[in-house]
Amino acid sequence: MESCWFPLDRFPPARTEAGGCDSRPNPNLMVRLAQLGFGRPCSWRQPRPPTPTAPSSRLTRHRQRTTKATMARAQSTRTAPTRTGLPRGLNRGHKTTPRVLPAKPSHGKGRASKRTTFVRSIIREVAGFAPYERRVMELIRNSKDKKARKLTKRRLGTLRRAKRKVDELTGVIAESRRAGH
Structure with a gap:
């Protein structure tokens, strides 16, 4: 059998x-x-068949964390399966039409607007970099990434913020190389 x-x-x-x-x-x-x-x-x-994993759309050095906003975006794109009308089974329950809800304003928290990014770029041009940022950039240039992350973590408090700052400063160095050559 x-x-x-x-x-x-x-x-x-x-x-x-x-x-x-x-x-x-x-x-x-x-x-x-x-x-x-x-x-x-x-x-x-x-055994259940293995589920295929989709490659990540954004590849960064550090692992992407799932936040409320990313979960809400994933739920808004996902559609619920149609119910069968039967009292048992995976899709049990009454046949209903799903409501399409608009995106909550709170889901946009933490996303920088065009105006904010513009103002920050002007402040960066005028004020330049902080002393610890200049030191981190020097460490990155000398390919001491781990030391740069450690120093940034000490200054900023969390490893997540430190990784983001090191990525940002690496981008600044790459941009200056492109502009210089």
């Missing part, structure tokens, strides 16, 4: 036209059980 998601030997066999019993399980019963959700995979019976 071939491998199946649920134990076939527990179900009554199908009746043949002659009145005898067939050795195979009843296909109508199997279909009905699958509709009711009893045909779901069991971890002890057969």
Whole structure:
């Protein structure tokens, strides 16, 4: 007997036209059980097939953290499966039409506007870099990234902020190289 998601030997066999019993399980019963959700995979019976992982759209040095905003964006793009109207199964429940909700204003928290980025760039031009930033840039130029991260973490408080600052200063160095040559 071939491998199946649920134990076939527990179900009554199908009746043949002659009145005898067939050795195979009843296909109508199997279909009905699958509709009711009893045909779901069991971890002890057969392993689930591996889910394919999609490559990340943004590749950075440090791991991307999932925040409330990213989760909300993912949920807004994802559509709920249509319900079957049956009381059992994966998509059980009444057939309904999903409401399309507008994006919350709070989901935009932390995203810099054009005006803010413009003002910050002008301040950067006028004021220049802080002494610790100049030291970090020198460490990056001498390919001492770990030391640069450690110093930045000490100054800024968290490793996440430090990594972001080191990435920003690496970009500044690359930009100055491009402008110089």
